[in-house]
Amino acid sequence: MQEFDLKDLKKLYIPPSRSHKGQNGKLLLVSGSKLFHSSSLWALKAASRMLDMVYYSSVDENNKIVEEAKKEFRDGIIVPRNKVEGYAAEANCILIGPGLPREDGIEAGDDDTKILTESLLKKYPLKKWVIDGGSLQVLDPEILKSVNNPILTPHLREFEMLKSKIQNSIFKNAIQKLKLEEQVELFSKKYGCVVVLKGPIDYICEPFGSAQGETCCVQVSGGNAGMTKGGTGDVLASLIASLYCKNEAFLSAAAGSYINKKAGESLFKKVGYYFNSSDLVDEIPRVMKSLILP
DSSP: OOBOOGGGGGGSOOOOTTOOTTTTOEEEEEOOOSSOOHHHHHHHHHHHTTSSEEEEEOOHHHHHHHHHTTTTTTTEEEOOGGGHHHHHTTOSEEEEOTTOOOGGGOOTTOOOHHHHHHHHHHHOTTSEEEEOHHHHHHOOGGGGGGSSSOEEOOOHHHHHHHHHTOOOHHHHHHHHTSOHHHHHHHHHHHHTOEEEEOSSSEEEEETTOSTTSOOEEEEEOOOOGGGGSTTHHHHHHHHHHHHHTTSOHHHHHHHHHHHHHHHHHHHHHHHTTOOOHHHHHHHHHHHHHHHHOO
């Protein structure tokens, strides 16, 4: 599997000088729970620095936290969960899953993650989707076949959970015998989705990426052990979703992975392993400026 080509970063959308508010991306963020507050806040903060508008939909406790911080997130709109469908139609991309509870972690006041995720996917199959965290852990892979080129951002354990839900026993047994990067490629092709398998090396595959209908894959090396902190995956998912608002799926996934790791490397030069997800959110814009802008 070849490395991501740095020159592809120049293909990313850059806001035109004469653009106005609303033209440079709108993201619907469906995330967070009574237990997991920070996941949705990291994702919100990352996206708010890249896009014109973020529609933030979480449980009441998290919505109140964001209301108190509204001065910082002045380009965001807080959306109650019972009104999320109205904003789904307007958003360029929907990120669902950071901080959503797993089946065994749902508390009073939380939504059922599986019902919430699959109902929205079924209602808006043609939207741009990034699926992360809690949504990945409860998702039936079969539903992905009816969604238009979603991006999945699992870590290794979440990828194992996805594979455990494969209904076709022959395919399920066959994929387990392959090397990890080959599993990502085959899963991507089988379910018609872009997969970003996160790890010391990120493996990114899209189905039918070439003119010959073959799967297209790259790997992204780099980063460091400081990026094992809780929340770094939420930041990456938000970065990819923000890019996906105005770019193609595979480029958004691969470029997001590359930028995220480079931000981690930049922080390592300054403070070693001693940084957190909030630091990563702050570093990403600096890295993007150096890598992308003329």
